Amino acid sequence: MTKSRIIALVVLATAGLLTTGALAFQPPGPSRRSTSFKRAHASTWSEVFASPRPIRVETLDTGIVHFPKELLLNGDHPAMDGFVDDGSPLRVFAHLVRHEHRGDVLIDTGLDDVYATEPLGHMRGIGRLVMGLLGLSFSQRPGQDVHTQLRNANAELAAIYFTHLHSDHATALPTFDQSLPLYTGAAELDDLGHRLNHGLVDDARILRELDFANAVTLDPLGRAIDLYGDGSFWAISTPGHTTGHVSYLVNGHEGPVLLTGDACHMRWGLEHGVSPSGATPETTEQAQASLDSILAFIKRYPQVRVVLGHQTL
Ligand SMILES: [Zn+2]
Numbered sequence: 001m002t003k004s005r006i007i008a009l010v011v012l013a014t015a016g017l018l019t020t021g022a023l024a025f026q027p028p029g030p031s032r033r034s035t036s037f038k039r040a041h042a043s044t045w046s047e048v049f050a051s052p053r054p055i056r057v058e059t060l061d062t063g064i065v066h067f068p069k070e071l072l073l074n075g076d077h078p079a080m081d082g083f084v085d086d087g088s089p090l091r092v093f094a095h096l097v098r099h100e101h102r103g104d105v106l107i108d109t110g111l112d113d114v115y116a117t118e119p120l121g122h123m124r125g126i127g128r129l130v131m132g133l134l135g136l137s138f139s140q141r142p143g144q145d146v147h148t149q150l151r152n153a154n155a156e157l158a159a160i161y162f163t164h165l166h167s168d169h170a171t172a173l174p175t176f177d178q179s180l181p182l183y184t185g186a187a188e189l190d191d192l193g194h195r196l197n198h199g200l201v202d203d204a205r206i207l208r209e210l211d212f213a214n215a216v217t218l219d220p221l222g223r224a225i226d227l228y229g230d231g232s233f234w235a236i237s238t239p240g241h242t243t244g245h246v247s248y249l250v251n252g253h254e255g256p257v258l259l260t261g262d263a264c265h266m267r268w269g270l271e272h273g274v275s276p277s278g279a280t281p282e283t284t285e286q287a288q289a290s291l292d293s294i295l296a297f298i299k300r301y302p303q304v305r306v307v308l309g310h311q312t313l
Contacts, residue, residue: 029201030201033206034209037227037229040216040226041216042226043216045218046301048218048234052256053099053251054099054232057096057252057257058096061093063091064138065310068085068134069083074276076281077275083268088267090310092111092168095259095307096150097250098155104155105160106150106155109171109176110149111140111171112147113142113145113148115139116142120137122171145172157176157177159183160180160181162183163246163261164262165201166242168310174200178202181206183235185235185237185243186212189207209244210235212235233249235247240278240288240290245261245262247259249304255303256301257304257305260306263287263291263294265310270295276291
């Protein structure tokens, strides 16, 4: 085990204890509603791709997250022995999904303009302390923030969907309208990653948890929800990196696009088949299974454009 990994484990263990203790005194948090969708008719992805819909996705690059890449990856994977950081930046994306009839939604919030001057921005409490110790910081060029880019695109958001609630995917939430519906995977609020940032999703908000119980299974990705019911926009359950992690697929006329979120952070992980680290050995195993299914999907459907959690291909 490397020195940095030991440091990470110690800090995370401390944070876990602090968080568990702190939670006893915290309010119940935002209300949650399980949200189910009609079961899709498609039985294969080929069938889905045969009927592209009037939808497209624009990936907004809202800044850079600085963090030791090694700590993001499954350190127990044998391929990690050959890990070398190539120095490529980890970008903080928000994805603007635009459907001709359903309007605009955002996947993840990206960074707002506070990150042009504040390396830890909205991060607070234990999350700020722990992540700061681990080496987290953000940087951003003026005008690169999510709101400027949404204004330039004349976007009118109808909802925000989350891949997960880690700070580098959700930190700008307090700067978005409180009436916007929010969607996450089930139990994402209970994940340690979110508990470290308790308060990010404020108590006045309602979180709609995607219910995969009625979802269709589309191999090799597994459970998938046809969010709009027309085959255009899909949520795919990819747990492990966090409890309720979700990837998304946009099936437009420009060709299908898979947005993995942090089921795969970066090119090195994809190319070497190394999953992100989860919070425990069990969830890391789950994360590896999710990555393996993504790798099998990419191999079977090479026409799909893939955007990773923090890098493009
Ligand atoms: Zn993450």
